[in-house]
Amino acid sequence: MDFETTKAQRAAASTKIVIAGGFGVGKSTLVGAVSEIDPLRTEALVTNESEGVDDLAAVPTKATTTVAMDFGRLTLAEDLVLYLFGTPGQRRFWFMWDDLCRGAIGAIVLVDVARLDESFSPLDYFESKGIPFIVAVNEFDGVPRYPAEEIAAALALPADVPIISLDARDREQAKGALVKITEYSLMRLRESLTVNAN
Amino acid sequence: MTPPHEPEDEGAYRPRLIRSYTITAGRTATSVDLAMEATLRLQAGAEAPVLSPSAAQVLEVCDRRSVAEVSALTKMPIGVTRVLLGDLIEQGLIRIQATITDKSSTDERLELIERTLRGLRNY
Numbered sequence: 001m002d003f004e005t006t007k008a009q010r011a012a013a014s015t016k017i018v019i020a021g022g023f024g025v026g027k028s029t030l031v032g033a034v035s036e037i038d039p040l041r042t043e044a045l046v047t048n049e050s051e052g053v054d055d056l057a058a059v060p061t062k063a064t065t066t067v068a069m070d071f072g073r074l075t076l077a078e079d080l081v082l083y084l085f086g087t088p089g090q091r092r093f094w095f096m097w098d099d100l101c102r103g104a105i106g107a108i109v110l111v112d113v114a115r116l117d118e119s120f121s122p123l124d125y126f127e128s129k130g131i132p133f134i135v136a137v138n139e140f141d142g143v144p145r146y147p148a149e150e151i152a153a154a155l156a157l158p159a160d161v162p163i164i165s166l167d168a169r170d171r172e173q174a175k176g177a178l179v180k181i182t183e184y185s186l187m188r189l190r191e192s193l194t195v196n197a198n
Numbered sequence: 199m200t201p202p203h204e205p206e207d208e209g210a211y212r213p214r215l216i217r218s219y220t221i222t223a224g225r226t227a228t229s230v231d232l233a234m235e236a237t238l239r240l241q242a243g244a245e246a247p248v249l250s251p252s253a254a255q256v257l258e259v260c261d262r263r264s265v266a267e268v269s270a271l272t273k274m275p276i277g278v279t280r281v282l283l284g285d286l287i288e289q290g291l292i293r294i295q296a297t298i299t300d301k302s303s304t305d306e307r308l309e310l311i312e313r314t315l316r317g318l319r320n321y
Contacts, residue, residue, distance in 0.1 A: 015298060102299075103297055178318050
């Protein structure tokens with residue numbers, strides 16, 4: 001009995017997946033498509049002098065600004081909640097990414113094929129941090145469709161990174177992307193065990 | 199004798215940048231590690247002391263919600279929310295539920311990702 005209680009309290013009660021990508025690529029749309037609540041917004045204070053690090057160091061005399069992050073929530077089981085956090089777009093807010101990505105299952109990088117270059121920075125970030133990520137091409141109506149191999153080549157993606165296309169407004173497709181990154185993260189973790197065992 | 203300075207009350211009538219700074223009495227960090235997605239639970243039977251309006255507001259909304267949700271619902275910046283939640287935890291009024299951290303074992307990670315996958319497939 002006591003053991004069960006302890007074990008239940010040690011098991012994670014919540015987790016998160018990060019949704020990244022350029023401005024206007026559909027991050028909030030994807031979050032809204034699957035979230036059980038209307039997406040919420042949280043803010044952090046940023047001091048312009050230091051570009052952040054400590055959002056409370058905002059003494060009144062310093063110039064400050066706020067960075068907003070939208071997020072949604074999915075109750076997956078009685079004892080498990082999944083949060084989806086959209087990353088703040090601009091490069092100068094990247095210090096927030098470390099906070100958002102700490103402990104995350106992985107990230108979905110949403111890509112607009114008309115503006116591929118906007119996804120370079122997020123891809124670099126997740127690669128350098130060793131955070132599992134997948135690429136999801138958001139196909140708006142009327143946008144020309146390219147084969148996945150061409151997009152993967154244009155983004156210089158590592159060979160094993162999954163690439164999918166979706167309509168971020170569609171609940172089932174958005175859910176499919178969440179399943180995909182979770183499967184990929186699981187596979188990566190199992191692979192790391194095999195490598196260590198050898 | 200009243201204290202010359204009541205940060206909590208005074209803060210409410212000022213722009214938020216000042217208020218943010220004063221409601222935490224200038225503190226910027228907590229001794230508790232609070233991930234954005236970490237969820238809080240009210241501690242059964244805990245007797246609430248007199249709290250500042252901001253802390254009371256946080257206590258009011260935090261049960262079964264994450265640090266990020268508390269920040270959004272109280273419209274307080276994430277850093278301020280963390281300080282206030284840290285205080286409530288130290289006072290024994292709430293507890294933080296587990297999340298995956300840098301210290302988590304591989305088994306704990308595997309267990310969580312597998313549970314997430316099961317939950318997502320049935321969602």
